[in-house]
Amino acid sequence: REQPIFSTRAHVFQIDPATKRNWIPASKHALTVSYFYDATRNVYRIISVGGTKAIINSTITPNMTFTKTSQKFGQWADSRANTVYGLGFASEQHLSQFAEKFQEVKEAARLAREKSQDKTELTNPALNITSHQVLPSPIISSNGPGEDKLFRSQSADVEITTEKERLKKMLSEGSVSEVQWEAEFFSLQDNNNKLVAALHEANANVDQWKKQLTAYQEETESLRQRVAELESQGAHDSSSENNKEELSQTLEELELLIKAKDE
Numbered sequence: 413r414e415q416p417i418f419s420t421r422a423h424v425f426q427i428d429p430a431t432k433r434n435w436i437p438a439s440k441h442a443l444t445v446s447y448f449y450d451a452t453r454n455v456y457r458i459i460s461v462g463g464t465k466a467i468i469n470s471t472i473t474p475n476m477t478f479t480k481t482s483q484k485f486g487q488w489a490d491s492r493a494n495t496v497y498g499l500g501f502a503s504e505q506h507l508s509q510f511a512e513k514f515q516e517v518k519e520a521a522r523l524a525r526e527k528s529q530d531k532t533e534l535t536n537p538a539l540n541i542t543s544h545q546v547l548p549s550p551i552i553s554s555n556g557p558g559e560d561k562l563f564r565s566q567s568a569d570v571e572i573t574t575e576k577e578r579l580k581k582m583l584s585e586g587s588v589s590e591v592q593w594e595a596e597f598f599s600l601q602d603n604n605n606k607l608v609a610a611l612h613e614a615n616a617n618v619d620q621w622k623k624q625l626t627a628y629q630e631e632t633e634s635l636r637q638r639v640a641e642l643e644s645q646g647a648h649d650s651s652s653e654n655n656k657e658e659l660s661q662t663l664e665e666l667e668l669l670i671k672a673k674d675e
Contacts, residue, residue: 414457418513419446420506424460424467425498435498438467445499445510447472447517454524456517458497468497474522478514486511625673632666635659 422445424438438460445460445468460468470490478488486507487498501507639659 414448414450416446417449417517418510419444420510421445421502422506422510423500424462425500427496427498429495438462442502443467447513454528456521469493470497472514472517472521474518474525476514476518478511478518480507480511483507488514621673625670628666628670628673632663632670635663635666639663 421442423442424445425435426438428434428436439462443460443462445458448457448459449455450457456472458468458470458472459466470488470493476488476490478486480486483504484501484507485498486501487496489496499507499510501510639656642656642659
């Protein structure tokens, strides 16, 4: 029945219901956040699922507002869910795309509501009375049922107004610096992963250099033994002297090479 119209990846947060200031991460990793359209009911929703649990299930209404609080973080209040959702994106471009789609969906929800109200007025003749035809309300006794309905309607209006004020207060109390810190935290995590990969590569190179150094050391030791054997033989012919000098020179070169590799 519902079809996805836009999807992106983001880290999902909800406002802490106890403090109304701090953000609580909904998951350890980024989740898919999608806009869905229900053609049957003509409504739009933002949905995000983590495992088998719905992390976000927010119906978009014309009075909702998506606010960018930093370059990579945005939030909106959902009075039906009695919470404030926050999204941390990988880049400013992803945040802008989500905000633009939010505005489009919000406008579509407004048009859908107006269209629905027009249909209701056409199908209900009682709503077609013009302003000058509206009759004054009769005086109702203090214990009458009509006054009870009026009282309940006024109470509902007061409750809705109070809820809106409370949500505005939640948004105003949200620390912008904390939200920016959350976004920067995920950027630092990405940089840390890159540094770890570079460190692994450097360690692999060190292991290779150690193997080469061991081979050079073994070859040097072999040459030293050869020189010692020649010295013990006490051969003084020119050919032996030449071989000894060549071996000594090669030995010195290898020792210099080992020293350079060691450094």
